[in-house]
Amino acid sequence: MTSGQKTAKGFVFFRRLAFPLRIFLLLLLISTLLVTVLGQYLSASFGDYLTRHVRDMAMNQAKIIASSDSLVAAVKARDTARLAAIVNKLADGSDFDYVVIGDSHSIRLYHPNPQKIGYPMQWNKPGALEKGESYFITGEGSIGMAMRAKTPIFDEHDKVIGVVSLGYLVSKIDSWRLDFLLPLAGVFVLILMMLLLLSWLFSSHIRHQMLGMEPRQIARVVRQQEALFGSVFEGLIAVDPQGRITAINRNARKMLGLSSPGRQWLGQPIGEVVQPCAFFTEKIAEKRQDVVCTFNGLSVIANRGAIRFGNEMLGAIISFRSKDEISTLNAQLTQVKQYIEGLRALRHEHLNWMATLSGLLQMKEYDRALEMVKGESQAQQTLIDRLRAFFDDRQVAALLFGKVQRANELGIALNIVEGSQLRQLPSGLDSTEFAAIVGNLLDNAFEASLRNPQSDKTVDLFLSDEGKDVVIEVGDHGCGVPFGLRDRIFEQGMSTRQDDAGEHGIGLYLISSYVARCGGVIIQEDNDPCGALFSVFIPKVTLRDGTTSHNFDR
CATH class of the missing domain: 3.30.450.20 (PAS domain)
Structure with a gap:
């Protein structure tokens, strides 16, 4: 396998890893490279700084020693014992490793090793003593590998009479470098660990933001x-x-x-x-x-x-x-619902009526049976004629007919108050929406009446379009609206029913939506002696400036 194929295979393997893991590995690699390069740079910079500092310090110390009057006198006298005493005294407060003192011919007058006194000094720069030059030498000397500063010794006539060689062992310089670099390396390791932790947290954050997806x-x-x-x-x-x-x-x-x-x-x-x-x-x-x-x-x-x-x-x-599409479907469903509700009520009532009629016939009470048939037919026709006479909208009339039948089935008397009429719907509502308002109010009244055992099971409906507003009032003698729910009764999902809460709380919200859209108002009050009274005022028309006008005097 060639190197190119190995690289391609490694790249494919890397791409198969999870994206957050790839991010973490890339950040790890970059962080390691940065820390390594920074460490190398700081190490080299400190090494250069330390070398310059040691050279400057060594040269300064060598020149100070070379300018000492006592040392000049001892060199001129070639007094090795005095030179040893002077150097030992200077070494007590200094950090250099050794000092070697030679005469004008580089012959050692003082050396830390007395056996090497009298021998030529090593690593001298040719012609330096003749010219009175100071210089540095780094190399293997008589003491070991060291950095040495050499400077001439002048007498009172500025004549070179000797040389001072002051040295720092390379091993000591390396120990100083390690004393600095070891804590620095620890800091770098700590920084690298922090970078690893931050990289992992960053990768985890990316994984969290990406919902674990690639x-x-x-x-x-x-x-x-x-x-x-x-x-x-x-x-x-x-x-x-x-x-x-x-x-x-x-x-x-x-x-x-x-x-x-x-x-x-x-x-x-x-x-x-x-x-x-x-x-x-x-x-x-x-x-x-x-x-x-x-x-x-x-x-x-x-x-x-x-x-x-x-x-x-x-x-x-x-x-x-679009509401127009939903309204079409709602109209169809509402009509079907009303038709089914009316048929169910009529079927229940006719079953009772037929059972009574069958009993009368079996008892041979033919006159009473005939009277019952005429009375029932006349009552139904009277109700239909009354509804058609006072309510021009046929869908509303059909709704009220069905609600009357439903009330009879439930044992409730639905009283359509005298003076009720409807000649004109509000301009902002169609027949389906208006019927939904009336139907929901009546359904709530029926339910409230059945839930109150002390109710007289009577529900009153007043519906009128006289004046500038269409007025709908529905009163019952049921359980009423709890005081704590009165401010929220028109919110979606809010209901006085505690059972099957998810199936209730829609009717009043729907009524409130329709009425608010037309600029109308709903007033909820307590009925006398018990129950609730809902009054709805819907303006027939909207004024040109977009406002509405209410006429609360019926």
Whole structure:
């Protein structure tokens, strides 16, 4: 196997490692190289500094010794004993290793080893004594490998009469270098360990941020997200906590009238793209579902979910769909529901009626049976005629007919107050939405009446469009609304029912959404002697300046 093939195989193996591990190994390699290079540089720099310092110190000491009057006199007299006493006295407070003193011909007058006195000095620079020069020599001498500073000794006539050689052993200089480098090496090892720890923490942070995925996996997720955003039929917009757009799909741009490419809107404040933008920016940590909103003049049903990573809030994603499409489906479902509810009530009532009729016939009470048939038929027709006469909207009339039948089935008397009428729906609501308001209020009243054993099982409905507002009032003598829930009863998911909480808390929220959209108001009060009274005031029209006008006098 060639070296190139080995390198390629090693590179393939390296790429197979997890991305955070590769980052850690690269940081480890770089940190080791940096620490090694820095250590070499500092070691070389300190070695040069130490050499210069020792040379300067040795030369200064040698010149001081050479200028001593007592030493000059001893050299002139060639008094070796006096020279030994002078050198020993100078050596007590100094750190040099040895001193050698020679005469003008480099013959030793003093040497730490007395046996070498009288012999020529080593490593002399030719002509230096004649010229009175000072110089350095590093090499093997009579004492060992040393760095020596040599300087001439002058008499009072500036004549060279000798030479002083002051030396520092290389072993001592090396020990000084080690005394400095060993702690420095410890510091470097500590720095390297800290770099390793930081590299590992950084790699772990990358692994955490990448959710344990490889870059290619992240790229695949991004492509999948783009494909998902493009294939979803609903409009999708994601925003960060500061309200800047982080993602927007094609259907959202289409519904909002944004013709430019999606990437152009990324990073833009949502307030510059969608108006009003409160649904995108206010309390985005709260989940919202099936909220009726208006985006850029388009009525939509919107949902919102928070985007979190652990405890960190990353933003929110909003999905929405045109309300017109949902309204069509809702109308169909509402009509089917009302039809089924009416049939169920009629079936239950007719079963009882047929059982009674069968009993009368078996008892041969033919006159009473005939009277019962005529009375039932007349009661049903009277109710239908009354509803059709006072309520022009056929869907609302059908709803009330079904609710009357349902009330009878439950043993509740639904009283449509005299004077009730509906000739004109509010301009902001269609038949389905208006019927949903009335139907939900009546359903809540029925349920509250059944939950109160002391209730007289009577529910009153007043519905009128006289004046500038359409007024809906539903009163019952049921269990009422607990005082602690009155401020939150219209929030989504809030209900007075404790059982099956997930199945309740939608009706009043839906009513509140429809009424608020039209600029109406809802008033909740206590009924006399017990129960609750809900009053809804919805303006028929919206004024030109966008405000609404209420007429609370019926």
